[in-house]
Amino acid sequence: MSRPAIRLAGVDVRYRERAALRNVDLEIATGERVALIGGNGAGKSTLLRVAVGTLGPSAGGVELLGQSIDVLDRMAVARRVAVVPQAATLPFATRVEEVVGLGRIPHEDPFRGARASDRAAIAAAIERVGVGHLLGRDARELSLGERQLVLIAMAVAQAAPILILDEPTVHLDLRHQVGTMDLLVDLNERDGTTVVAVLHDLTLAAHFFPRLVLLDHGCVVADGNPSEVLTPDRIRDVFGVDPALVRLGA
Amino acid sequence: MATRQEVVAVDSPRVWRAAAGLRSRPVVIALLGIGALVVALVLGVGMGSVAIVPGETIGILGHRLLGLDIAGRWSEASETIVMDLRLPRVLTAMIVGTGLAVAGATFQGLLRNPLADPYVLGTASGAALGAAIAVLIPVRIVVLEFGLLHGFAFIGALAAVYTVYRLAHSGGLAPLTSLLLTGYAVGSLLAAGLAMAMYLSGAALNQIFSYLLGGFDGSSWVRLAGAAPLIILGGTAIMLRARSINGMLLGEETAGHLGIDVPRERAILLALASLVTAAAVAVSGLIGFVGLVVPHVVRMLVGPSARLVLPLSAIGGAALLTFADLAARMLGEIPVGVVTAVIGAPFFLVLLRRVRAGYEL
Numbered sequence: 077m078s079r080p081a082i083r084l085a086g087v088d089v090r091y092r093e094r095a096a097l098r099n100v101d102l103e104i105a106t107g108e109r110v111a112l113i114g115g116n117g118a119g120k121s122t123l124l125r126v127a128v129g130t131l132g133p134s135a136g137g138v139e140l141l142g143q144s145i146d147v148l149d150r151m152a153v154a155r156r157v158a159v160v161p162q163a164a165t166l167p168f169a170t171r172v173e174e175v176v177g178l179g180r181i182p183h184e185d186p187f188r189g190a191r192a193s194d195r196a197a198i199a200a201a202i203e204r205v206g207v208g209h210l211l212g213r214d215a216r217e218l219s220l221g222e223r224q225l226v227l228i229a230m231a232v233a234q235a236a237p238i239l240i241l242d243e244p245t246v247h248l249d250l251r252h253q254v255g256t257m258d259l260l261v262d263l264n265e266r267d268g269t270t271v272v273a274v275l276h277d278l279t280l281a282a283h284f285f286p287r288l289v290l291l292d293h294g295c296v297v298a299d300g301n302p303s304e305v306l307t308p309d310r311i312r313d314v315f316g317v318d319p320a321l322v323r324l325g326a
Numbered sequence: 327m328a329t330r331q332e333v334v335a336v337d338s339p340r341v342w343r344a345a346a347g348l349r350s351r352p353v354v355i356a357l358l359g360i361g362a363l364v365v366a367l368v369l370g371v372g373m374g375s376v377a378i379v380p381g382e383t384i385g386i387l388g389h390r391l392l393g394l395d396i397a398g399r400w401s402e403a404s405e406t407i408v409m410d411l412r413l414p415r416v417l418t419a420m421i422v423g424t425g426l427a428v429a430g431a432t433f434q435g436l437l438r439n440p441l442a443d444p445y446v447l448g449t450a451s452g453a454a455l456g457a458a459i460a461v462l463i464p465v466r467i468v469v470l471e472f473g474l475l476h477g478f479a480f481i482g483a484l485a486a487v488y489t490v491y492r493l494a495h496s497g498g499l500a501p502l503t504s505l506l507l508t509g510y511a512v513g514s515l516l517a518a519g520l521a522m523a524m525y526l527s528g529a530a531l532n533q534i535f536s537y538l539l540g541g542f543d544g545s546s547w548v549r550l551a552g553a554a555p556l557i558i559l560g561g562t563a564i565m566l567r568a569r570s571i572n573g574m575l576l577g578e579e580t581a582g583h584l585g586i587d588v589p590r591e592r593a594i595l596l597a598l599a600s601l602v603t604a605a606a607v608a609v610s611g612l613i614g615f616v617g618l619v620v621p622h623v624v625r626m627l628v629g630p631s632a633r634l635v636l637p638l639s640a641i642g643g644a645a646l647l648t649f650a651d652l653a654a655r656m657l658g659e660i661p662v663g664v665v666t667a668v669i670g671a672p673f674f675l676v677l678l679r680r681v682r683a684g685y686e687l
Binding site for chain 1 (some may be wrong): 434438439440566568569572573575576577579580582583584585586587625626629630631633
């Protein structure tokens, strides 16, 4: 029995009066690949923010790899969880390899900067994600699909056992959506990285993720494999659309 | 925690070079910058109404600073001019240039705004109002060559930033937007106070005006000794936190995910950069452009990593301001702020045109 990668126990989050998460219990095992789904405002992004410690819960506890997040400092959290930034803007011209290199911040020497091991990890992440052809280019001039890959490479360079993504396919065309999903599956299956992603596209979620967690009004309403979670009744109730619009394929 | 981080065979040398070298030129650039600084020192000390040839200058400097008897002989008058008049002035220009450039790079990185400069959060208007009030008060106190003007300018700069910081944190806006907008609002208010003070100043208007334009003609060893420790210690402390500035490149949220304690680092770095700026403006007045342009030129050359940008900006700011002060003296003591703008702006425009493909503000 290995320790769960992420464990939320009885987590409540309130923004002023409104409850964003209510009594959420969730356990994600090491090496799992989990998609969080649900409508806008269901609490998916809030759940991610609680899981990485940027938002403290009003009640309940969070553990990362068996250790309470309250006793971990920010650097220790960053060595356990890598988060792929959602909409990253750069104020200055920055080369692709320099963006990937930011992922080493939790590991590098605070005063002397990157060491040989950091440079090896940067090179490995660039190869692993396949962005070698973008080296030397200003990251601000890349297409959205390329930028997404570079940000994932940065998170891979962070070499954390848990990888978290908030809507990684938003703004991407179909080819890049599938490409991103393939990469996540590969990182999960070959490297053993635990992958947790918020996804809006139920078809992608059902196709690429063996476990779905459905949130509605701050509560986990279903948790299991795609065919258990995405029943026609639930799609009608939670998303308010005709289930025939969501084709889950075989 | 089973993390089978797979060992990937990396054989592409291009990938390795990119990961290792980033850009390969920082050492060359640092050496060129230091070379320029030495030339600026020798020229700055040698040139003036009484010209002292470079050989003599080097001899005096070597003898007095390093205890070396290199060569040649020089008159006592030359030695007095070099040691008591010109050297403190040149060193003050260097240290102020260093301070402004490092503070500018810090504010740009923290606020994630290419148009930020050391004065963006109200230091300039605070210092100016402080100086103007000091001029208006009909009391002359001089402690160790520091007049009321220097003290009030220093306190005014810090008080302005502190006010901006406190006010910015009570609103509901995003921290960075709030800081910039509050800085603008407080700056405008202080500028109104400054305008009123200038209106009331009568015969003392000239004194306020010359502070606003900046300059080094009142430099002395004692004043240098007041400002230099603050700028050197503050600048070093900023450089030791380069990692935090780098972490903020992709935004404060990502900085948090990369392990940076954002509120704490932001507060510490703003305080250090403001201290450095306040020390610089207290001895030199308001000198524009150095803090804005030098970090950008350095970034164009070596990329955005604060580990390189901060030290290279320190060297570049020192060299630029020393040459600017030299030019200001040669042109008959015109305000050095005019010179930095006249040298800096066209140079900056040329650079922007040359690298437009890879750089945008």
